[in-house]
Amino acid sequence: DVKVTQSSRYLVKRTGEKVFLECVQDMDHENMFWYRQDPGLGLRLIYFSYDVKMKEKGDIPEGYSVSREKKERFSLILESASTNQTSMYLCASSHPGELFFGEGSRLTVL
Amino acid sequence: GENVEQHPSTLSVQEGDSAVIKCTYSDSASNYFPWYKQELGKRPQLIIDIRSNVGEKKDQRIAVTLNKTAKHFSLHITETQPEDSAVYFCAASPLRGNDMRFGAGTRLTVKP
Numbered sequence: 001d002v003k004v005t006q007s008s009r010y011l012v013k014r015t016g017e018k019v020f021l022e023c024v025q026d027m028d029h030e031n032m033f034w035y036r037q038d039p040g041l042g043l044r045l046i047y048f049s050y051d052v053k054m055k056e057k058g059d060i061p062e063g064y065s066v067s068r069e070k071k072e073r074f075s076l077i078l079e080s081a082s083t084n085q086t087s088m089y090l091c092a093s094s095h096p097g098e099l100f101f102g103e104g105s106r107l108t109v110l
Numbered sequence: 111g112e113n114v115e116q117h118p119s120t121l122s123v124q125e126g127d128s129a130v131i132k133c134t135y136s137d138s139a140s141n142y143f144p145w146y147k148q149e150l151g152k153r154p155q156l157i158i159d160i161r162s163n164v165g166e167k168k169d170q171r172i173a174v175t176l177n178k179t180a181k182h183f184s185l186h187i188t189e190t191q192p193e194d195s196a197v198y199f200c201a202a203s204p205l206r207g208n209d210m211r212f213g214a215g216t217r218l219t220v221k222p
Contacts, residue, residue, distance in 0.1 A: 033210065035212070040215075042199060042215045043154070043199060043212040043215075044212075045209075045211060048209065048210075056209070058111075059111065059211070090153070090154070094210075097142070097159075098156045099144070099154075099156070099201075101153040101155075102153065104153060
């Protein structure tokens with residue numbers, strides 16, 4: 001079974017804090033993704049990566065950055081968290097083809 | 111980039127009826143069209159997908175149709191059951207799949 005693991009299921013942070021969301025996959029997948037899920041807006045692509053040290057902006061990259069130093073790990077960074085970044089964050093990986101999602105990280109920014 | 115639109119946003123059917131969800135896409139380079147089901151509190155999971163060289167694909171009670179000329183694709187669920195109740199997402203990407211965009215989702219409710 002493909003496993004995509006997100007390090008934190010629930011986080012509560014203060015405005016202005018730096019936030020790291022970690023994602024690890026165990027299937028040697030080339031592609032990794034970060035999506036944000038909000039009611040009525042579906043899954044919006046923040047960043048994706050198709051190789052180590054490679055990254056591409058998705059539709060809503062503002063306020064976020066990413067890091068992919070190793071093939072199995074893709075990190076999402078909020079340099080200075082804001083209340084409008086309160087959301088569910090989903091990591092995914094693919095071979096390519098089918099996306100395999102993590103459990104999600106629910107972030108609340110106060 | 112790709113833009114995927116999905117309709118309806120909510121759909122309520124009686125058990126045993128059929129359900130149809132429709133999506134349109136904008137980028138003619140897209141040639142891979144998956145559908146994901148997300149049950150409450152769980153991660154999205156692939157239920158069926160179709161590639162652009164195929165017009166229709168069926169898997170038991172689920173079928174997907176694709177019209178590349180019109181840039182739209184649809185999910186059909188027949189003989190719906192209460193366990194089909196979930197949020198369904200369509201998506202589109204190039205075949206290499208490293209640029210996957212999703213629709214806004216359809217909340218399907220199947221009433222017993």
